[in-house]
Amino acid sequence: MNEAGRLMASLVSSDLVVGSGVFDVMVDGVKTEFDRRGIPVSDVSGLSLSDSDVRRLLSVSAFSRLGMREDALAARLYGSEEGARVDPVAGHVVGAYAGAVSDEALRASSSSGGLTTWLLGELLSSGRIDGVIHLKQSRGAGHPLFEYGVSRTLDEIRSDAKTKYYPGHLGATLPEVLAGGGRYALVGIPSVLYEARLACEAMPALSERLPYFVGLICGHQKSRHYADSLGWQVGIDPGALEWIDFRVKLPERRASAYGTRLVGSAADGKPVDITVPTSELYGTDWGLGFFKVNFSDYADDVLNETADVVFGDAWLPQYLDDSRGTNVVIARTNELKELLERGRASRELKLDDIDVADVRRSQAGLVRHGRELLPTRFEYLRSRGEFVPRMRYDGRQKASLARRHVQRMRVKMARESHSAFLGALESRDFAVFGKSMKSLTREYELSYRAAGMLAQLRRRFA
Numbered sequence: 001m002n003e004a005g006r007l008m009a010s011l012v013s014s015d016l017v018v019g020s021g022v023f024d025v026m027v028d029g030v031k032t033e034f035d036r037r038g039i040p041v042s043d044v045s046g047l048s049l050s051d052s053d054v055r056r057l058l059s060v061s062a063f064s065r066l067g068m069r070e071d072a073l074a075a076r077l078y079g080s081e082e083g084a085r086v087d088p089v090a091g092h093v094v095g096a097y098a099g100a101v102s103d104e105a106l107r108a109s110s111s112s113g114g115l116t117t118w119l120l121g122e123l124l125s126s127g128r129i130d131g132v133i134h135l136k137q138s139r140g141a142g143h144p145l146f147e148y149g150v151s152r153t154l155d156e157i158r159s160d161a162k163t164k165y166y167p168g169h170l171g172a173t174l175p176e177v178l179a180g181g182g183r184y185a186l187v188g189i190p191s192v193l194y195e196a197r198l199a200c201e202a203m204p205a206l207s208e209r210l211p212y213f214v215g216l217i218c219g220h221q222k223s224r225h226y227a228d229s230l231g232w233q234v235g236i237d238p239g240a241l242e243w244i245d246f247r248v249k250l251p252e253r254r255a256s257a258y259g260t261r262l263v264g265s266a267a268d269g270k271p272v273d274i275t276v277p278t279s280e281l282y283g284t285d286w287g288l289g290f291f292k293v294n295f296s297d298y299a300d301d302v303l304n305e306t307a308d309v310v311f312g313d314a315w316l317p318q319y320l321d322d323s324r325g326t327n328v329v330i331a332r333t334n335e336l337k338e339l340l341e342r343g344r345a346s347r348e349l350k351l352d353d354i355d356v357a358d359v360r361r362s363q364a365g366l367v368r369h370g371r372e373l374l375p376t377r378f379e380y381l382r383s384r385g386e387f388v389p390r391m392r393y394d395g396r397q398k399a400s401l402a403r404r405h406v407q408r409m410r411v412k413m414a415r416e417s418h419s420a421f422l423g424a425l426e427s428r429d430f431a432v433f434g435k436s437m438k439s440l441t442r443e444y445e446l447s448y449r450a451a452g453m454l455a456q457l458r459r460r461f462a
């Protein structure tokens with residue numbers, strides 16, 4: 001096997017093929033499909049690929065490190081934008097905001113402040129695009145809950161608003177838009193958008209179809225079974241969950257204390273439609289990383305550096321108390337910045353100018369995980385003899401022993417959660433999941449507390 005073949009084999013065996021679906025348009029015969037864990041996998045192991053096929057796939061793979069890295073791509077895309085600054089974490093920035101749409105109904109039907117849906121609507125109604133490629137509710141029995149698809153009207157864009165903590169891949173949609181023509185805005189999480197950007201580099205025809213990349217900030221990507229696990233806890237067996245709203249705004253609560261609405265049928269056939277504060281459901285603490293896909297622990301693009309505009313939650317003290325939800329926004333192009341500012345001038349949007357450092361602060365845990373603690377995880381993975389991709393940043397170890405242990409536990413819990421849930425499915429008993437995760441979770445909680453106390457002591461005596 002040559003070097004490219006070995007690298008591809010390492011990516012496959014380390015579970016570092018993103019499964020964005022981009023591979024499907026690069027090489028005939030590659031098909032991205034969901035595996036038993038509910039994770040999209042572009043399985044190339046059974047195909048007889050030529051050397052040039054393998055190189056073509058590696059050139060668009062986020063973790064091969066053979067394509068242009070995010071910062072280099074961003075410099076090409078946004079470096080000549082007037083007023084562009086480069087932040088070491090956020091990347092290229094021409095404007096940073098916190099805000100929401102003024103239309104209360106639109107805001108209520110979105111996850112944060114509704115700015116993503118508003119901007120997508122503006123792109124469509126101004127004729128800049130013919131449609132939006134985003135995660136949409138699937139229709140019909142036997143379908144997953146959500147799939148990537150195209151919205152071509154304002155109504156469609158609005159009805160498919162909201163965050164889906166659910167994976168999707170572009171394997172069916174990209175060939176469709178390539179064949180059909182038109183111009184689209186692509187919405188996605190960082191690794192998916194980065195791979196789509198790399199594919200645009202390799203395929204000018206795809207680049208013409210995708211003039212706008214609209215990014216979501218992403219703590220980590222979940223498998224499909226995350227949704228199943230939530231449904232199971234309210235009496236909806238896996239397979240009987242028909243719909244889920246991961247982000248119900250609960251009045252009188254903080255924006256971060258949102259609920260989950262679950263719709264399906266119970267074992268006796270009775271319909272279930274229930275909204276529960278999310279934190280009351282087992283496994284929803286993001287720090288535990290249950291159902292986290294493996295590549296999320298390797299990603300250092302925390303703020304979607306190759307997206308033209310990026311939306312997240314304003315997890316900042318001045319916005320948290322507003323249960324209606326507020327966005328943070330980074331604009332990387334002046335065209336989209338002006339669109340947002342026109343929305344502010346016409347009072348369709350309420351936007352505060354903020355510093356890009358505030359956007360970073362609003363995502364403090366994510367920035368720590370994706371940047372400061374990445375070397376810690378890589379050191380651990382290397383010590384296990386596992387493949388780790390090249391890093392863009394200073395790879396020196398800076399974390400305390402306790403924090404290092406927390407990172408090891410997070411990797412272990414994420415990996416174990418997939419097989420523990422499959423075990424529960426086989427036993428037809430949700431309790432098996434909790435039992436399988438118990439000792440890891442307990443060890444994690446102890447080390448997390450110890451790391452917190454040590455950090456406090458260090459601050460006190462510094």
Ligand SMILES: Cc1cc2nc3c(=O)[nH]c(=O)nc-3n(C[C@H](O)[C@H](O)[C@H](O)COP(=O)(O)OP(=O)(O)OC[C@H]3O[C@@H](n4cnc5c(N)ncnc54)[C@H](O)[C@@H]3O)c2cc1C
Pocket residue numbers: 109110111112113114115116117118120134135136160161162163164165166167168187188189216217218219220221222311312313314315327328363366
């Ligand atoms: C897996 C995941 C993890 C996230 N983690 C964080 C985080 O740690 N910190 C943070 O600040 N924000 C995070 N977000 C983003 C946040 O939840 C909101 O989606 C974002 O603030 C936009 O809110 P909005 O009200 O403007 O969006 P809305 O107006 O509700 O519109 C959201 C748009 O995004 C599309 N969409 C939703 N989910 C997906 C998806 N998985 N793939 C492709 N398109 C999708 C929808 O179809 C819709 O078009 C995450 C999002 C996802 C999907």
